[in-house]
Amino acid sequence: MANGAARFGAGPKTVGGTLVAAANLHGEAPALVFDGVRSNWRDLLAEVREMARRLVGAGVARGEHIGVLMPNCRDYVVLYYATQLVGARAVLLNSRYRPDDLAYVIPKADIDVLFVGGHAREHCDYRPMLEEALPGIAQALPLAGAPRLRSIYELGDTREGPWPQLAELDERAAGISPDEVDRRAAEVEPDDVGLMIFSSGTTSRPKACMLTHRSLTDSGEALAERFRLGPEDVVWDPLPLFHMSTILPLAACRAAGACFIGMSHFDADGAMDLLIRERPTVHYAGFPTIVGALVQHPRFPEYDQSRLRINHVVGPPDLLRRYAASFPGAVPVNSYGLTEATGVVCYSPLDDPPELLFETNGRVFDGTGVSIRDAGNRELPDGEPGEICLSGFQIFAGYYEDEDANRKAVDDAGRLHTGDLGRIGPGGRLVYEGRLKDMLKIGGENVAAVEIEGFLMRHPAIAMAQVVGVPDERLMEVAAAFIECAPGETVAEAEVIRHCLGQIASYKIPRYVRFVSDWPMSATKIQKFVLRRDFVPTGRIDLAAFRAAEDAG
Template sequence: MTDQSIYRRFQQSARIHADRIAIRTSSGDLSYSGLESASRDLGRALLALGIERGDRIAIWGVNSAQWTVAALGIQAAGGTLVPIGTRLRGREAEGILNDAGARIVFCDEQFGSFNFVEALLERNIPTLETIVILDGGSASEGKVISLDALRSKAAAVSEEALDQRIAQAAGDDIVDIIFTSGTTGKPKGVPMTSAQSLFACDVQRDEIAFLTPDDIFAVTYPFAHNAGYRAGWQVSVLNGVRVIPVSTFEPTDLLHMIEAEKLTFMPLAPPIAQAIIDHPDRSKIDLSSVRLVATGGTTIPVRQVEELRDVFGAGTVVQTGYGLTETAGSVTTTLPGDAPEIVARTVGRALKSLDVKIVGPDHQELPVGEVGEIAVRGPQVLKGYYKNPEATAAAFTADGFFLTGDAGWVDEHGNYSITDRIKDMYLVGGFNCYPAEIEGMIQGLPGVARVAVIGVDDQRLGQVGRAFIVKSPNADLTEESVIAWCRKEMANYKVPRSVRFIDALPLNATGKVAKVELRAMD
């Protein structure tokens, strides 16, 4: 039987690929043997602090080699990793840390103008004993210590003691708890076992990314989110892939990184993909090493898929898919060879390991082509929210399917389309309106670079649509011209009654439009 310990599986990979580069950063390379050694040092240091199996330890920092070392060190010590997104601020982090009962937080000292350490010290987190600065020097003060100071504690614990802790790891251990974004309410903790995490990583390798040790993977999604963590650096280090952490996005730097590092796999949120397409120096740079571009997370136009294939070469696969924190990653994916229309307008077919269906309000399966809620069941689906029995009870059908909260439909070929979040749907005079469907149509209007649609209150109809549009350069669009175009292209109840032009859509850390921010705009 395959070992179901996440850390022991990493150790196997580290031994096979010992001299290969595991992580490359601007400050130097870390080999697989070096990554294992560094993570073991941190594991021993955590044991010296009294960490027991299952203790929750958080990481709040940007993508970096230290982030990965800390995560592996936590797993070596038998702890449970709690990643926190860097876009969150003190009050939000406080809520997650208190819900998780975290004893330790690894964090950057500062990123931009935001000071993570100060934000933590200002909050009331009774369980928090130690703050470890990932990117700091050797100074220590009170509960705040540097990474070097933590490492120095490893000397008090033998290698044999750590080996004993690693040997105790089991497939049903909770190895991480990722908290949902909280876009529709308070964030909920999603615990994943070691066995589930490994299963999800294997699916990512075999059915989605087709990773081999020859791959060089620039992880542009945040390490604190499933796309950058389990489907990013974790699946990579389990399989001998070279990881390049990307903490900030600058189109010129990313283009030159592709050429210099011979990147093979690029996950790109649609706005980042478009920035590369539009870059004035793009044609001067060799991008031929890229074999797979994964994009998605929001509506993308067919022309962007076609342009990406032109930019990276006809042999490059452009892929979209659909996944959730609650499913440890992907639920569906498009496949190599899919037409641009399939890639842009659907999220592909269900993974082989999952049962997926569309259900109505009574949880009964709906026919092909009919819109309902996407429900999923399988080995990588969460078993229940962390210490939240009420949310758990509401999230599952009687036959064990997880209710995703996403509205969608499936065609006769098994391709799923996401119409929107169930809670983002709005009613116009009694008709259901799904913003993603309307956005997809407006995306076809020349001059529209990006679009997002929300429902706003209306005295006569209950709600009506409002479109937020980012114009393409030199586009000559007005509110009147957009509405007039929509009246020709879609049913009257779907036509937005107002249009707002903005410089950029607000995005969350994984590139999805933050509609809660749009709703706060006038």
Template sequence: MFNTKTLAEVMEEVCLKYKDREALVFPKKKETYTFTRLIEESNAYAKGLLALGVKKGDHMAILALNSPEWVILELAAARIGAVLVCLNTASTKSELFYVLKQSECSLIFLTKGFKDISFLDNLTELCPMLNICEPGKLQSAELPCLKTVVLMDDSELKGAYNLNEVKELGKSIGKSYFIEAGRKVTAKEPLNIFYTSGTTGNPKGVVLSHFAAVNNALVSGERMEYDEDDRILLCLPLFHVIGFILSTFAGLFFGASIVVEERFETKKALSLITKENCTVFNGVPSMFQFMLSSDLSGHDLSSLSKGFIAGACCSNELMGRIIEELGIGTIANLYGQTEAIGITQISSYDEAEYRLHSIGRPLPGVEIKVIDIASGEEVSIGEKGELLVKSTYIMSGYYRNQEATDRTLDQEGWLHTGDLVSVNSEGFIYIEGRIKDIIIRGGENISPAEIENVLKRHEGIFDAAVISVPDELLGEEICAFVISAAGYISNAEEIREYASHHLARFKIPKYIKFVKEFPVTSSGKIKKAVLREQIKNEFAQVLNREPAVMVKL
């Protein structure tokens, strides 16, 4: 039933099948990659990596917006058994440092950056030797594993290669050596590391194998009914599994064309659907909200027929509007976690009632059970409890974090999702709430503990507690309860400015509430449930409150 080939092997078969059909379309640069060109380019870069000394099991990071090169480099790494570490483009310098060090990356691909976020400046500030060293010979006391930097655009840096140089170096690699390198890679070995926030603060590196990624993409793509006539608009970031595995490769495996957009921008997305005759749009709820809030009269969206919503719960009202106003008749709720990729998904043949209200049934290869939070016993049909998952596509573990792995996967191999669900007699699952403390803002998982740790380092803050508050557009927003340090008068702008140097933008609290004390348990733990209840009544009137009581950032 399951495919036992590596990602590179599966894609080689796909490319031989579809040959001159469009695989990747990049409107920004007016570039098109056929399936034949896609495999040729990825093999050329794989040889270049071998020439740079990259070996099976080596970790390589990538920090860039979506592009064809991103996909090609993934295939190149997969071909020789290197592990691609996918970095969030919103990462600050301190976040970049943590992930590069924790993941033990020896090589990083990156672009200059976008808007006012400079990937290159952040990296050179961490590794000043890049300004004077020779390419491939970086020596950094702070990042001892990192040796090689490759620029993916027209940026220049003395201590870095560019992509063309990597391809040129690859010409020295013989065919037999290249083939032998590929033969050593097996499907059970690591393909990627994706970093995800957790309740303990620091992000955790989720290790996914070729087997998990390939097979999850196949079953998800089959349930989405992707085919060679589909054109999928990719606005979801490739550094997330929903963009990388469940959109890009799930589509490519079935011969679909991927229209690559660097990042989601409402007007561009609507324009590309029209110009490129896109049939599929996958997104998080906020993306659909932004599109529906725009003037749709100037856009021909008649080509759209299917798509999925992932990353956060979607309201019944939003689902209805997507069908009626965007014309996406086959819209699928998709539920998953980085640790298990896609877990449940609606099918096109499911009744409208289920497609509108549930997150579908488990994908093939996924087993579920629902347990009572207090007793741990399995609940009856229709009763609420925590969703546990045992999956063929489960992670290999958190990289260099066995303690966190053991907390997430129990001794029987069940993944504790932290989500409260109910299941009906036909096996359809309904989200009822969330046990975990994680905030999901616009599809991004955000750790309150991570934000709290940053805020508490500010000299004017004695203590901080972060919770979620409802948001119509993004699903949830971040609210920080702050106790000011003795003799210090904190203000929201100062806190915001401080946080911006240590946290990605989407992690900065939108709301800050100054309080004198927190409700605590007998053991001194903050009762966040009480904080949520306190804010519940206030939040409806928050915009009418004085800034001293509730500050909107």
């Protein structure tokens, strides 16, 4: 056990406190495998404390908002933990955001200091995006469009550029003693907000969900208990670090002393190499697109699954049964959750019989309440569908600076109204049946239809746009855009896609475009259910092929 970790006074119900506890209890055990680098718990804590010194040296104060705009990488994990140690709020920005998205979220979240990652700049260079989103950002701060943003730092970028990099952070850290980091960590309270993640609602723009150290810690402990994690476990999770689908498993690994294996980005070849080499005990792949890529890979038969005991993937029952056959020694675990409830509120119990594993989303954690309610907020009996409402320790601390949205989301009894349709099924398990809200869930990302519609209608030739979610084998759901041109105007499908490319996140770009002149109407509203019902899945747009053709000129 490292003496420094033993003296470190971080609270037990804080993110930093659980990291310290893991270092104390499991110091030499593997903690993190990322970017080809392995760390044990003791060394990971030491690296996080060093990054925390840099943050303090850069003037980061308790409660300040630290934006993280980086691809998946080891630096991301270290930076996230360091923000939590010093009592700042980590604002994790979707790495697929584009200029239009960034121009909104950076000022909306009142980001004080922004960290930008150049680790994947050959695929995604944030420098020009930020300049387009907030003109002048490379010259001087603050800006009228982002008045709280006072500094930007780049990590993982060897090019000369407009913003200071790691060397300057090291200079700033030189005058900060480790004791100062310890003091700052000891001041963090469990009910302090530690994390802000944007989640789309029914309005035109995403909202910043605030999560406390306590909810993050307790939810991680609940996941570790449900999965029966221990120091011998190795959790493979290739999902984005800006999402609760990694933040929650990281919390569970801290609680149990398990090892977390991440990926800079998912690709089937790299994933198969990693799985064959590391032989994890838990797959936290989450989505059918990832699991499907694995089982169809030519090297899949080489994968020794003898240590694999849990395969977490969500999807319809028939698909879960198919994947279960490909991982015969692992329990197929389903789940349900949302960012506003600290990621996930229920997983399948490992001892459930097959009919419950495949047909339900699992049992909610102890301490989390679930009720199914009708439009009048009256509780419905088991088996009857209605809105899923949640209560208890996992409920978020609210949307940042959006009291109107908070009042709509959480009722006077403290119940979170999810906008999702579900029922209480056999064995008291929750069954998710779709969305009440006009939302899409694309590759695991919540997207408001109105957000895409609003962007499409910025095109001068588009008078009206309506977006619905339609099934997709790879992403589970994608956007289909129905477009009415302005009088006297025409626009081609390719022009619609060009309008979106590079301006909004790629997963938001419609994969189907339909042109209409008449809309199915009720008395006053377009009937989207008719658009969805009558949709025929022909002419899917291959975005990668479209980009390649555009680049070829």
